Amino acid sequence: MRGLMPPLLGRRLAAVRLSRPDLRWRLPxxxxxxxxxxxxxxxxxxxxxxxxxxxxxxxxxxxLGMSGRMILDPPEPLPAHTHLLLxxxxxxxxxxxxxxxxxxxxxxxTRDEAQHxxxxxxxxxxxxxxxxxxxxxxxxxxxxxxxxxxxxxQKLVAGLGNIYVSEALFRARISPRxxxxxxxxxxxxxxxxxxxxxxxxxxxxxxxxxxxxxxPNGELGYFQHAWKVYGRxxxxxxxxxxxxxxRGIAQIVQAGRSTxxxxxxxx
DNA sequence: CAAGAATCCTGTCAGC
DNA sequence: TGCTGACAGGATTCTT
Numbered sequence: 001m002r003g004l005m006p007p008l009l010g011r012r013l014a015a016v017r018l019s020r021p022d023l024r025w026r027l028p029x030x031x032x033x034x035x036x037x038x039x040x041x042x043x044x045x046x047x048x049x050x051x052x053x054x055x056x057x058x059x060x061x062x063x064l065g066m067s068g069r070m071i072l073d074p075p076e077p078l079p080a081h082t083h084l085l086l087x088x089x090x091x092x093x094x095x096x097x098x099x100x101x102x103x104x105x106x107x108x109x110t111r112d113e114a115q116h117x118x119x120x121x122x123x124x125x126x127x128x129x130x131x132x133x134x135x136x137x138x139x140x141x142x143x144x145x146x147x148x149x150x151x152x153x154q155k156l157v158a159g160l161g162n163i164y165v166s167e168a169l170f171r172a173r174i175s176p177r178x179x180x181x182x183x184x185x186x187x188x189x190x191x192x193x194x195x196x197x198x199x200x201x202x203x204x205x206x207x208x209x210x211x212x213x214x215x216p217n218g219e220l221g222y223f224q225h226a227w228k229v230y231g232r233x234x235x236x237x238x239x240x241x242x243x244x245x246x247r248g249i250a251q252i253v254q255a256g257r258s259t260x261x262x263x264x265x266x267x
Numbered sequence: 268c269a270a271g272a273a274t275c276c277t278g279t280c281a282g283c
Numbered sequence: 284t285g286c287t288g289a290c291a292g293g294a295t296t297c298t299t
Binding site: 024048063064065066067068100102103104152154161162163164207208209210211212213257258 | 290
């Protein structure tokens with residue numbers, strides 16, 4: 001979103017081309033027409049959603065899903081799977097590219113995002129004051145699901161994905177297999193700052209470019225080089241590599257997603 | 268109600 | 284080289 005603000009903020013959308021309405025959810029036939037001519041007044045992020053508030057009092061929602069990317073001034077011919085192309089009154093162009101189409105676009109008839117069903121249920125922002133150990137303890141209390149799965153639940157806390165959950169749990173030295181209710185209390189007090197540190201590091205690095213993610217200007221993120229456990233199955237974890245008892249980073253599947261952790265350090 | 272599995276879709280890569 | 288299966292930054296919907 002930071003990369004989108006310079007070209008979009010305060011500009012009017014002079015042209016909008018929607019070449020594929022069947023994304024995660026099918027877009028209405030008048031989607032492009034409703035965007036055309038609108039000015040983008042403010043842009044914010046909520047969880048994994050980018051929100052662009054329009055002069056029409058509507059809000060454009062963008063979710064990149066697994067494989068989505070935004071491209072500034074894409075070349076012609078347009079990259080494959082460019083489903084939406086915006087052109088501003090200043091001549092800048094922004095493309096929404098998403099091969100798998102797990103991403104979504106939506107146009108909400110209100111500037112109050114809390115009204116939108118996709119956003120209404122989201123938990124607090126992990127970088128906000130609302131995300132405290134007390135809050136996390138409360139929502140984990142009584143939960144029988146592994147902490148890994150709980151942290152992926154956007155209703156509990158908004159914005160964590162598969163990579164950053166593994167990284168945060170490593171940083172907090174908590175096993176991803178531990179049941180959520182067992183993290184309430186002292187472990188939650190470690191987990192909250194661990195989550196914040198991982199997200200702040202990733203944002204500063206422009207995200208993690210595993211295969212699809214790029215910043216709008218085309219630059220790759222470089223947080224993948226800072227991963228301690230994700231994608232490192234079999235390697236000895238950096239925190240205990242000198243210890244003969246370290247048997248290396250494990251990869252397991254939880255709730256259908258890969259989890260990476262150090263079984264020796266994370267309890 | 269809560270938790271886990273199946274599902275949507277395309278691209279890439281390992282193995283044969 | 285070409286085929287097949289597994290897997291990938293997500294989140295909803297269906298089953299148990």
